[in-house]
Structure formats: structure tokens, C-alpha cells
Amino acid sequence: SACSSRFVLSQMHPMWQEPLEVPGGDRQSPIDISIRKSVFDPNLKPLVTRYDPRTCQQIWNNGYSFLVEYDDRTDKSTLHGGPLEDQFRLCQFHFHWGENNNWGSEHTVDRHLYPAELHLVHWNSDKYSLFEEAVMEDNGLAVIGVFMKVGRRHEGLQKLVDALPAVRHKDSVVEFTKFDPSCLLPQNTNEYWTYAGSLTTPPLTEAVTWIIMKQPIEVSHDQLAVFRSLLFTSAEEEVQKSMVNNFRVQQSLKDRTIRSSFN
Ligand SMILES: NS(=O)(=O)N=C1NCCCN1
Numbered sequence: 001s002a003c004s005s006r007f008v009l010s011q012m013h014p015m016w017q018e019p020l021e022v023p024g025g026d027r028q029s030p031i032d033i034s035i036r037k038s039v040f041d042p043n044l045k046p047l048v049t050r051y052d053p054r055t056c057q058q059i060w061n062n063g064y065s066f067l068v069e070y071d072d073r074t075d076k077s078t079l080h081g082g083p084l085e086d087q088f089r090l091c092q093f094h095f096h097w098g099e100n101n102n103w104g105s106e107h108t109v110d111r112h113l114y115p116a117e118l119h120l121v122h123w124n125s126d127k128y129s130l131f132e133e134a135v136m137e138d139n140g141l142a143v144i145g146v147f148m149k150v151g152r153r154h155e156g157l158q159k160l161v162d163a164l165p166a167v168r169h170k171d172s173v174v175e176f177t178k179f180d181p182s183c184l185l186p187q188n189t190n191e192y193w194t195y196a197g198s199l200t201t202p203p204l205t206e207a208v209t210w211i212i213m214k215q216p217i218e219v220s221h222d223q224l225a226v227f228r229s230l231l232f233t234s235a236e237e238e239v240q241k242s243m244v245n246n247f248r249v250q251q252s253l254k255d256r257t258i259r260s261s262f263n
């Protein structure tokens with residue numbers, strides 16, 4: 001699908017070598033969400049997600065994370081409401097995690113680190129016709145962030161976990177269908193923070209309206225361990241590197257306000 005953003009692969013730098021300059025630089029992500037600095041906005045609406053599992057296509061290890069990619073050629077899996085004025089189309093979701101359960105999320109809440117974070121990536125299909133186009137525009141993308149904490153096994157996630165050994169190496173792809181990503185959202189999606197930010201992996205463009213869920217989802221220790229069995233490296237590379245700590249360093253808030261949908 002268009003959103004697999006293969007063009008990004010060519011510009012990709014390993015996480016640990018931040019590019020020297022980033023586009024703009026005054027609305028970069030991720031950030032710490034300071035609860036006392038966030039401002040309650042009573043005009044924020046409930047989030048509306050309508051995901052059609054039939055648009056789910058494949059899982060791909062892009063050497064950064066693993067992406068579950070959706071057919072985004074029509075408006076079948078969409079997001080609107082919340083802070084958004086337009087309708088956005090789901091193109092993929094992926095995760096960021098650590099080498100252990102003490103860290104791994106990209107965003108933090110009052111400096112609290114979670115072991116992992118889910119990103120559901122959508123692009124503005126009211127204003128643009130391709131992900132690649134929207135990724136360059138300041139109102140082009142909307143990413144829902146969901147924190148993950150260690151607890152009960154997540155039954156919906158398990159189908160995804162079982163498919164991971166098939167995409168162990170960078171550039172491997174496997175068919176993956178009929179997955180409804182709404183099972184990965186917390187039961188309360190009315191409480192979130194939202195702010196203007198950027199992609200946290202190249203092209204790092206300042207195109208993202210971030211919507212970070214307050215309520216984390218629970219996944220088991222063993223499910224996270226399978227994430228860590230993935231590799232950054234392709235099958236033919238001699239030295240294999242385990243895919244862990246694939247999060248970006250936090251960025252300055254600069255002149256931004258984080259709004260909350262709850263008091
Ligand atoms: N972690 S992130 O901000 O979602 N970054 C992304 N970069 C490229 C395409 C999709 N997402």
C-alpha cells in the first residue's frame with residue numbers, strides 16, 4: 001500500500017544517529033507530556049475510528065519496527081473527530097519498545113516510561129490523495145499513540161505476535177489479513193492528550209497531529225519478549241542485531257501547548 005513509505009527506507013538512518021538538521025525543528029516528536037502543563041479543551045470531541053479488517057494486508061519488518069499495513073486506496077478504515085477537522089485514512093500501525101520492561105515508549109507522561117508504545121498512522125484523505133503527499137503537509141497526518149504496560153496477555157495482540165517469527169529479519173514481509181486494530185485501543189478513547197508534532201522516524205516531517213491515549217493497554221511479559229526477538233538486520237548480514245530500543249530521543253516542547261480532552 002502507498003503508506004508502506006518504501007521511499008523512506010532509502011533515507012533511513014539508524015535510530016541512534018539523529019540527522020544533523022530536521023525540517024523546521026520547532027514541532028518535533030516525541031515529547032514528555034507534563035500533566036500540569038496540559039490545558040483542558042472542552043471543545044475536543046470524542047474520537048471516531050471506523051476500521052474495516054478486510055483492508056488489512058501484510059506485516060513488514062522495515063529494519064526499524066514491524067508495520068501492519070492496510071489498503072488505503074479507499075476510505076474504508078478511517079479516523080475523524082477528536083481534534084481533527086478532516087477525515088483521515090489508516091495506512092499502517094507499528095510499535096516502539098525497549099530491551100527490557102523499564103523503558104521503550106517514545107512519549108512519556110510526567111517522565112513515566114512505558115515498556116512499549118503503539119502508533120496507528122493515518123493521513124488526511126479529505127485534502128490529499130496519497131500518504132506520500134500528506135507526509136509533507138502540516139495537517140497531513142494523525143497518529144494515535146497507545147501506551148503498553150506489562151500485565152494480562154492481550155488476546156487480540158496474540159494473532160500479531162504469532163506472525164512475528166515469519167518477519168524476523170529486515171525486509172521480510174508476510175501476508176496478514178482480517179485484523180481489526182480497534183482491538184488494540186483502550187476501552188476509554190475519550191481521554192487523550194493532543195499536540196502538533198512530527199514523525200519520530202524519517203522523514204521526521206512536522207506533519208503530525210498526535211493523539212495520545214491516557215489509558216494504556218495491557219500486554220504480557222512474554223508477548224513483549226517476542227517483539228524483542230525481531231532483528232534490525234537482514235538475513236544475509238553476518239552480525240545479527242536484535243530489534244530493541246527503537247525509539248527516538250525526546251525533543252523540546254518549544255512554543256507548544258498540549259491539550260487534554262479531560263479535566
Ligand atoms: N513513529 S512515527 O512517528 O509514526 N513515524 C513514521 N515514519 C514514517 C511513516 C510512518 N510513521
Ligand SMILES: [Zn+2]
Pocket residue numbers: 094095096119200
Ligand atoms: Zn512510531
